[in-house]
Amino acid sequence: MTTSFENPSSFEGLCDKDRDVWCLDNKQLFTTDWVEEEGDSYPVSPQLELEEAMMLSELKKDSELLVNASPCIAEHPKVPCPAEDTSIRQGAAGCWRKLYCVNGHAFQAKRFSRRAHCAVCTDRVGGLGRQVYKCTRCKLSVHKKCHRLVTVHCGQRSLPSEPMVPVDLSTMTSGPAQTAIPHNLSGQEALEQVDGENEAGNTGKSGKIARGLGLQDFDLLSVIGRGSYGKVLLVQLKQSDRMYAMKTVKKELVNTDRVRTEKHVLQQASDCPFLVGLHSCFQTESRLFFVLDYVDGGDxxxxxxxxxxxxxxxxxxxxxxxxxxxxxxxxxxxxxxxxxxxxxxxxxxxxxxxxxxxxxxxxxxxxxxxxxxxxxxxxxxxxxxxxxxxxxxxxxxxxxxxxxxxxxxxxxxxxxxxxxxxxxxxxxxxxxxxxxxxxxxxxxxxxxxxxxxxxxxxxxxxxxxxxxxxxxxxxxxxxxxxxxxxxxxxxRKQVVPPFKPNMSGGFGLDNFDSQFTDEPVRLTPDDDDIVRKTDECEFAGFEYINPLSMYEEE
The missing domain is CATH 1.10.510.10 (Transferase(Phosphotransferase) domain 1)
Structure with missing residues (x-):
């Protein structure tokens, strides 16, 4: 969640603002970190550190100051808080959706056109490459650049022209403190609203997720397709012997916006009998993996x-x-x-x-x-x-x-x-x-x-x-x-198809081009230089398991 308020004159003032935003009592301990442009965080505790952060922000002519907050105290300034969740990083494929809170509004960034006008400047909202911020409660739509200027509380109709002086506070919480973010929702509802999708958990560099899947959980059987992004493999889930198609995507070739869109569409496609659906997603240091329905009749x-x-x-x-x-x-x-x-x-x-x-x-x-x-x-x-x-x-x-x-x-x-x-x-x-x-x-x-x-x-x-x-x-x-x-x-798929593919071959591989199926079943070795240059934060929150798939496999 992010919010905007006037520049705090003191560290105590910043803490007071934090407590107001998350409805924390005076006994609740929390840590505030300043996040600079490269994504590195630095603790803000004494007055001197706050003044230094503000000074650097002004020297760089930044329009806002980005801050992370966690509802606990870190053991050491260089060690993350126990409750800290890195999936809130910007650019993550499938990451949590932030809520921008201003005067009771809970604005969420929308990346699509709307035939409406900004409630602040009255210009049309939307258009190619332009984000629209829409309140999830009162449905108010404004430009991204205008959302900090909304001074009327959520639910009111007229908007005064006096802008607020913005200082962007990007926060990331979990546990008890998160239940207070949307004031009218329970903790679980708030988490679902911010997340926007059913994630399986967070990942480290190994690609194995908590209660989730990794490459080691599958047997790689055959190559069935190839593109500029990587290969499509026929795989078998070891724990259930079910067959799936695994799409591999090299991180250095990926467009994170496209990955995010593809994942979201795949999740929705699982409910349509004429669309390939998603079983799960996971990642390694160099690749993203989509585990999809295996359609064995060929193209x-x-x-x-x-x-x-x-x-x-x-x-x-x-x-x-x-x-x-x-x-x-x-x-x-x-x-x-x-x-x-x-x-x-x-x-x-x-x-x-x-x-x-x-x-x-x-x-x-x-x-x-x-x-x-x-x-x-x-x-x-x-x-x-x-x-x-x-x-x-x-x-x-x-x-x-x-x-x-x-x-x-x-x-x-x-x-x-x-x-x-x-x-x-x-x-x-x-x-x-x-x-x-x-x-x-x-x-x-x-x-x-x-x-x-x-x-x-x-x-x-x-x-x-x-x-x-x-x-x-x-x-x-x-x-x-x-x-x-x-x-x-x-x-309802009750009409008999005019043609039934030949399924005499093993796993239906006869229905795929031999130029693919004759390839050796292996992934090309990782390039250590490319792996070192990969920003893992870009792909935090990518992991996912379809709950329906888990139910079917039990």
């Missing part, structure tokens, strides 16, 4: 390469399940942005599961937009290429591309006819083709199939199928191509 790219094209009935089944997955994500404000044949997995019965949430965007509501340029070139929607703001419509465009590939056997922007021209073989030409080239649709397709492809591949997102706010999925369901689909049965 749709592998099967399409063997069959060349799919019948319309098959494409209808798969695209209906993909649409249900999209609807689940969109209802929760998640933009997927990564649909392609490689990310469409088949389970042992033949049902679809989407995977790989590393470029998802969270926090979007119907009508909200974002503008990050990301995705696979062949599947980029025209509005992304044009550099325009875009919303959920880009997912429906990618579904159109995938449906075309399933029924026609190649990309709608296939460049084979461009061989011999270096420019036309470039990414630039591909993007230009997506923007301008007419899409060829074979005559062998039915009228309904032609219609749905044209609707999904409409370059105008306002006219594209699925793009009407609040009614997009309804429009998809009512399109003639999907008229024969029983959506309720489809959602």
């Amino acid at each position: 749709l790219m592998f099967h399409l390469q063997q069959q060349r094209t799919l019948a319309e009935e098959h494409a209808r089944f798969y695209s209906a399940e993909i649409s249900l997955a999209f609807n689940y994500l969109h209802q929760r404000g998640i933009l997927y942005r990564n649909l392609k044949l490689d990310n469409l997995l088949l389970d042992s019965e033949g049902h679809i599961k989407l995977c790989d949430y590393c470029i998802c965007k969270e926090g979007l509501e119907p009508g909200d937009t974002t503008s990050t340029f990301c995705g696979t070139p062949n599947y980029l929607a025209p509005e992304i290429i044009r550099g325009e703001e875009y919303g959920f419509g880009v997912d429906w465009w990618t579904l159109g591309v995938v449906m075309y590939e399933m029924m026609v056997g190649k990309s709608p922007f296939h460049l084979a006819e461009s061989c011999g021209n270096r420019y036309k073989n470039s990414i630039d030409y591909l993007l230009q083709a997506i923007l301008e080239r007419d899409i060829f649709i074979p005559r062998c397709l039915s009228i309904k199939a032609v219609s749905v492809l044209k609707r999904f591949l409409n370059r105008d997102p306002a006219e594209r199928l699925g793009c009407r706010p609040h009614r997009g999925f309804f429009d998809v369901q009512k399109h003639p191509f999907f008229r024969s689909v029983n959506w309720e049965m489809m959602e």
